[in-house]
Amino acid sequence: MIDFRYHLVSIISVFLALAVGIVLGAGPLQANLGDQLSDQVAALRTEKQGLNDKLTTSEKLVDASDEFATAVQQRVVGGRLTGHRVVVVVMPSADGTMVSNLEEVVRQSGATLTATVTIGPDWFDAGRAAERDQAARAGAAALSLDSTATGDGLLTQVLTSLTVSKAATGASTGRTAALKALVDAGLLDTSQPEPASADVAVVVSGDYAGEDAVVNARSDAVRSLVAALAGSSRATVVAGGSTVAAAGQPVTSNAVRAVREKSETANIAATVDHARSGDGPAAVVLAVE
Numbered sequence: 001m002i003d004f005r006y007h008l009v010s011i012i013s014v015f016l017a018l019a020v021g022i023v024l025g026a027g028p029l030q031a032n033l034g035d036q037l038s039d040q041v042a043a044l045r046t047e048k049q050g051l052n053d054k055l056t057t058s059e060k061l062v063d064a065s066d067e068f069a070t071a072v073q074q075r076v077v078g079g080r081l082t083g084h085r086v087v088v089v090v091m092p093s094a095d096g097t098m099v100s101n102l103e104e105v106v107r108q109s110g111a112t113l114t115a116t117v118t119i120g121p122d123w124f125d126a127g128r129a130a131e132r133d134q135a136a137r138a139g140a141a142a143l144s145l146d147s148t149a150t151g152d153g154l155l156t157q158v159l160t161s162l163t164v165s166k167a168a169t170g171a172s173t174g175r176t177a178a179l180k181a182l183v184d185a186g187l188l189d190t191s192q193p194e195p196a197s198a199d200v201a202v203v204v205s206g207d208y209a210g211e212d213a214v215v216n217a218r219s220d221a222v223r224s225l226v227a228a229l230a231g232s233s234r235a236t237v238v239a240g241g242s243t244v245a246a247a248g249q250p251v252t253s254n255a256v257r258a259v260r261e262k263s264e265t266a267n268i269a270a271t272v273d274h275a276r277s278g279d280g281p282a283a284v285v286l287a288v289e
Contacts, residue, residue: 077285082110087198090118093206105281115195135185142177164233165197201229205240205255215251219258230268235288241276
């Protein structure tokens with residue numbers, strides 16, 4: 001049985017240990033701990049400053065590289081695509097500055113920019129399948145398109161017929177009516193009401209995100225469109241920038257990644273994943289074989 005003396009000794013031991021700790025902390029250990037903390041803080045400040053200096057230097061080098069690439073871009077691509085006709089097909093959520101840069105480099109290359117065609121979000125919306133089918137049928141009828149395809153497959157064929165062809169095709173009443181059907185349905189927007197067909201397609205990538213099933217379905221639709229453009233043109237290039245993960249979404253992808261994921265599209269379309277700035281726009285032109 002534990003008596004009172006045991007409790008008394010235990011209490012005295014606790015207070016004695018506490019007193020020794022206070023004395024040591026306020027005395028001989030205080031200077032050492034303070035010096036160590038001061039040294040660590042000074043080292044961290046020095047390291048932070050060094051990292052900031054490196055970051056500043058890296059940013060200046062990147063800016064200088066981008067300025068040089070922009071300055072020599074016209075000399076690099078000048079005359080590269082003379083005689084070609086190029087259509088720029090813009091995916092939803094594509095970077096507007098990247099689109100403008102690619103339009104400019106197409107003109108610098110000597111090619112004719114037939115149109116910039118912007119695909120609306122409804123093109124990939126599962127809930128708008130009926131409206132897409134109706135617009136596709138109207139467009140196919142206007143073009144007198146002989147096809148057994150239906151739904152999104154037919155819609156892709158209509159867009160392909162409107163935008164690309166290995167032989168030059170000018171505006172016509174049927175093409176104008178078909179394009180209007182897609183524009184009126186909110187599926188497309190275009191810089192030209194009656195664009196001539198192009199023999200080169202530049203697809204500007206945009207990010208998309210969601211659950212696996214949603215992203216996979218979108219990637220399949222992107223690959224179908226790129227495959228159709230590549231099959232009817234002399235060259236198709238898919239251009240984009242770095243993918244930025246969407247907050248709160250499990251998966252983020254883009255058209256460049258979708259094309260590269262499958263050999264059937266990776267082998268028929270060129271891809272450029274750094275087209276946002278620097279030498280990216282010139283690389284898109286150089287990717288046209």
